[in-house]
Amino acid sequence: MSSWPIFDRRFVLRALAALPALPSLATPIAAQAQMSPAQAAPLASWNGGPAKQAILDFVRATTEPSSKDFVPVEQRIATFDQDGTLWVEYPIYNQIMYCLDRVPAFVAQNQALKNVEPFKTVLSGNSKAIAKLSLPDLEKIGLATLTGMTTDEFHTEVSKWLDGTKDARWERPYTDLVYQPMLEVMHYLRDNGYKTYIVTGGGQDFVRVYSQRVYGIPPEQVVGSSLSVKYGYDKDGNPILIKEPKLVLDDNNAGKPEGIHLMIGQRPHAAFGNSTGDEQMLEYTGGGDGKRLGMLVLHDDVEREYAYGPAQHLAEAKVGAFTPALYAKARTKGWVVISMKTDWKQIFPFG
Amino acid sequence: MSSWPIFDRRFVLRALAALPALPSLATPIAAQAQMSPAQAAPLASWNGGPAKQAILDFVRATTEPSSKDFVPVEQRIATFDQDGTLWVEYPIYNQIMYCLDRVPAFVAQNQALKNVEPFKTVLSGNSKAIAKLSLPDLEKIGLATLTGMTTDEFHTEVSKWLDGTKDARWERPYTDLVYQPMLEVMHYLRDNGYKTYIVTGGGQDFVRVYSQRVYGIPPEQVVGSSLSVKYGYDKDGNPILIKEPKLVLDDNNAGKPEGIHLMIGQRPHAAFGNSTGDEQMLEYTGGGDGKRLGMLVLHDDVEREYAYGPAQHLAEAKVGAFTPALYAKARTKGWVVISMKTDWKQIFPFG
Numbered sequence: 200m201s202s203w204p205i206f207d208r209r210f211v212l213r214a215l216a217a218l219p220a221l222p223s224l225a226t227p228i229a230a231q232a233q234m235s236p237a238q239a240a241p242l243a244s245w246n247g248g249p250a251k252q253a254i255l256d257f258v259r260a261t262t263e264p265s266s267k268d269f270v271p272v273e274q275r276i277a278t279f280d281q282d283g284t285l286w287v288e289y290p291i292y293n294q295i296m297y298c299l300d301r302v303p304a305f306v307a308q309n310q311a312l313k314n315v316e317p318f319k320t321v322l323s324g325n326s327k328a329i330a331k332l333s334l335p336d337l338e339k340i341g342l343a344t345l346t347g348m349t350t351d352e353f354h355t356e357v358s359k360w361l362d363g364t365k366d367a368r369w370e371r372p373y374t375d376l377v378y379q380p381m382l383e384v385m386h387y388l389r390d391n392g393y394k395t396y397i398v399t400g401g402g403q404d405f406v407r408v409y410s411q412r413v414y415g416i417p418p419e420q421v422v423g424s425s426l427s428v429k430y431g432y433d434k435d436g437n438p439i440l441i442k443e444p445k446l447v448l449d450d451n452n453a454g455k456p457e458g459i460h461l462m463i464g465q466r467p468h469a470a471f472g473n474s475t476g477d478e479q480m481l482e483y484t485g486g487g488d489g490k491r492l493g494m495l496v497l498h499d500d501v502e503r504e505y506a507y508g509p510a511q512h513l514a515e516a517k518v519g520a521f522t523p524a525l526y527a528k529a530r531t532k533g534w535v536v537i538s539m540k541t542d543w544k545q546i547f548p549f550g
Numbered sequence: 551m552s553s554w555p556i557f558d559r560r561f562v563l564r565a566l567a568a569l570p571a572l573p574s575l576a577t578p579i580a581a582q583a584q585m586s587p588a589q590a591a592p593l594a595s596w597n598g599g600p601a602k603q604a605i606l607d608f609v610r611a612t613t614e615p616s617s618k619d620f621v622p623v624e625q626r627i628a629t630f631d632q633d634g635t636l637w638v639e640y641p642i643y644n645q646i647m648y649c650l651d652r653v654p655a656f657v658a659q660n661q662a663l664k665n666v667e668p669f670k671t672v673l674s675g676n677s678k679a680i681a682k683l684s685l686p687d688l689e690k691i692g693l694a695t696l697t698g699m700t701t702d703e704f705h706t707e708v709s710k711w712l713d714g715t716k717d718a719r720w721e722r723p724y725t726d727l728v729y730q731p732m733l734e735v736m737h738y739l740r741d742n743g744y745k746t747y748i749v750t751g752g753g754q755d756f757v758r759v760y761s762q763r764v765y766g767i768p769p770e771q772v773v774g775s776s777l778s779v780k781y782g783y784d785k786d787g788n789p790i791l792i793k794e795p796k797l798v799l800d801d802n803n804a805g806k807p808e809g810i811h812l813m814i815g816q817r818p819h820a821a822f823g824n825s826t827g828d829e830q831m832l833e834y835t836g837g838g839d840g841k842r843l844g845m846l847v848l849h850d851d852v853e854r855e856y857a858y859g860p861a862q863h864l865a866e867a868k869v870g871a872f873t874p875a876l877y878a879k880a881r882t883k884g885w886v887v888i889s890m891k892t893d894w895k896q897i898f899p900f901g
Binding site for chain 2: 273404407417418427428429460461464482483486
């Protein structure tokens with residue numbers, strides 16, 4: 200657990216260079232992301248095909264009492280990666296934007312760091328220079344901006360930031376940029392007795408701020424990379440929890456099944472991801488008895504979202520987090536690949 | 551986190567001396583502990599009085615839509631300590647018995663340790679000598695017997711042990727020795743939209759083996775002291791999780807609110823405990839807005855269960871984990887003390 204999970208993927212640094220300006224300007228936004236209304240038919244935004252059919256077959260096989268693969272309701276657990284599986288992860292994880300945007304406020308409280316790297320570079324707003332920051336530098340920024348405050352203060356800051364920040368391409372809050380077909384999968388599974396969990400390499404405390412509003416998933420059903428907290432008291436003697444710079448759970452790769460055991464204690468029956476960081480979660484899910492479902496979202500829709508990973512690889516010989524090797528493994532493991540281009544009628548709730 | 555949480559309390563060593571024989575003989579038991587049937591009236595095993603009234607008042611205040619203290623259903627979290635709050639902890643935590651009972655099987659796999667302390671002493675069955683083992687020795691036994699196997703193997707072993715082991719006084723499985731009035735509190739809270747959690751200093755993986763059957767609480771709603779697990783593969787290439795000798799969460803004292811934040815991410819509205827290990831959990835719960843409920847079980851019923859802590863202190867000037875200081879603090883904090891003798895018509899489901 201030497202490096203920060205949110206700074207872990209190859210394309211992060213490359214992507215930073217492509218951003219329009221840093222830190223992004225916080226803009227108040229009136230309309231908040233809304234949960235989509237309940238669908239009359241399940242999976243309404245899905246085109247017919249093997250991906251949609253796999254979901255319908257799985258639910259029928261595991262919930263019909265006469266089925267040989269019937270799963271008791273208390274064992275119905277489904278896990279979802281977040282970045283790139285439930286919402287847009289390209290060109291950069293939103294949580295990294297949050298950390299960079301918090302640097303001015305952090306330096307205002309720590310004036311001595313104003314001319315110290317990496318803070319100096321971030322304050323310059325020079326996106327090319329920021330893109331050249333090393334991973335240890337980005338980790339320093341993460342530690343500075345994610346720790347040293349109470350959990351309540353962190354919650355408030357993230358909430359304000361999400362309300363006031365827009366994605367550059369869609370000019371909408373990040374929390375609007377969730378995939379409507381995946382919201383429908385979560386609703387459909389919940390309607391059939393499944394508990395839906397987010398299992399993310401991103402920060403657990405970060406995602407818990409908006410998980411209920413955006414995904415209908417309560418904080419206790421978010422598993423993510425976690426920093427420790429320390430119990431103490433404020434000046435009035437009220438109990439508080441302070442966020443500390445110590446990693447408790449690196450919820451990526453093998454850390455996903457390990458985190459699932461720690462936080463859930465049951466093996467999922469279905470798991471959804473999009474990258475090599477989700478590989479072990481899908482493997483672990485598939486290693487259980489009876490019918491299991493593993494699915495991978497393929498980003499192959501350059502017009503409506505992005506194309507990267509194997510889709511881009513095939514055309515341009517570039518490799519993203521979703522590698523050709525993972526794509527090949529999906530075939531041997533029976534994981535179902537979801538083509539955003541082919542399988543989804545609509546990408547976003549606002550589409 | 552220098553010492554093992556389950557070996558943490560003063561009376562453990564004293565209590566070991568009082569045990570009839572070690573290791574206990576595993577005896578198959580036909581009848582398993584059953585969930586008590588749904589109650590027609592809530593809290594039927596409770597006598598009228600301030601404790602019962604506090605529970606009824608709390609539920610009314612937080613669930614009636616017109617109440618100023620109304621709590622939305624997704625925020626209704628109630629946490630329960632286990633040992634001494636939900637089941638018998640005296641004279642020794644069941645999990646320590648489990649570790650001692652596992653020593654012969656462990657040594658059979660590690661013959662070189664047969665004549666090495668502390669294993670040699672445990673194998674001797676001499677309860678006086680076992681009671682003199684140091685805390686580091688007991689920690690060695692814990693590490694030896696709780697790690698190095700897969701999570702599935704551990705689950706199977708604990709399950710077999712629980713089925714085959716009887717408490718010396720009641721001659722019943724440990725899982726029978728749960729408090730009927732507390733089962734009713736959990737049912738009543740769940741009937742009113744609360745999610746009930748166990749937050750125990752004991753081992754999370756241990757309690758998760760029987761939490762659904764005994765308390766109606768699924769594994770994912772058990773927070774406890776946790777060892778890390780490591781993801782890997784068995785000889786056939788199937789994914790497994792191996793239990794490792796590294797403490798991830800010491801879920802006692804300040805570790806309880808810290809564990810609640812890690813695993814639940816919301817501040818509870820009600821918390822139940824019985825010892826100083828629960829003090830910070832009750833404090834943290836009480837530190838939130840609106841109406842909160844903190845309760846402490848007082849072991850003052852020497853005939854039907856045990857008397858220790860302040861009850862014993864008052865008579866004999868001995869101090870248990872539930873100290874007179876905690877008892878005094880309960881008054882200033884508004885925590886409600888539950889007298890087993892006065893408040894409970896019945897202690898166990900089989901009563």
